[in-house]
Amino acid sequence: MSFELENTVPWGRTLAEYKSMFNLGECDLSKRIISFGDGPASFNSEMNMLGKKVTSLDPIYQFSKEELRQRIDETKDIVMDQMTENKDNFIWTTIKGLSELEQLRMGAMSNFLADYEIGLNENRYLMHELPESTNFKAQNFDLGLSSHFLLLYSKLGLDFHIKSISEMLRVCKEIRIFPILNLNAEPSELLPKIEKVFKKDFELNIEPVNYEFQKDGNKMLRIQRR
């Protein structure tokens, strides 16, 4: 099935948010990092400005800068209306309110757009749709990330998650997934089943992080080779 831009709602986070969602210390930032479902986040662009290379994968990278800009403009108000409606499900301490949230997200996506064509040329943004395999060799990366995709979209199902996580673990020595809640802000129902499948060959840990925007959403899943 082809990936339709009109079915996507682009929404991107910043490097500061990635650092706190994934407990990324200075040492982590110098690792070979790949980020799955990275979308219009400014993580890659901000890391690149610091002289650090991230490889970002997402199906939206098949579209042009203009197409992505248009889609961001079309959907911004829809997302902000939904956030207003569900305001009580979130914690407004770091991000102080809806207008700060809008500024933060639009700023991140504008950084992404400014970097997008350069990053495509440098192969920092690669079109890829999970759970498809990538062309990378085994353990090509130290660290693989999934922010606000796996576990959050639990409706994609267990099989999708097992295949996706298996591919991430093939190309990475370690992966981190944030959040571990689903879209209803409940603990992802897939987590116990995923733990069961991978615990035989990998070490799985659920770790607290400093980032909490979804209520009770301050935990990430880390999976490492034994």
Ligand SMILES: C[S@@+](CC[C@H](N)C(=O)[O-])C[C@H]1O[C@@H](n2cnc3c(N)ncnc32)[C@H](O)[C@@H]1O
């Ligand atoms: C909520 S956004 C998160 C973007 C970014 N990671 C962040 O936290 O700011 C979810 C992303 O998952 C991407 N996505 C959707 N289906 C995907 C798939 N099958 N494989 C990989 N990414 C996918 C979307 O295009 C979108 O960019």
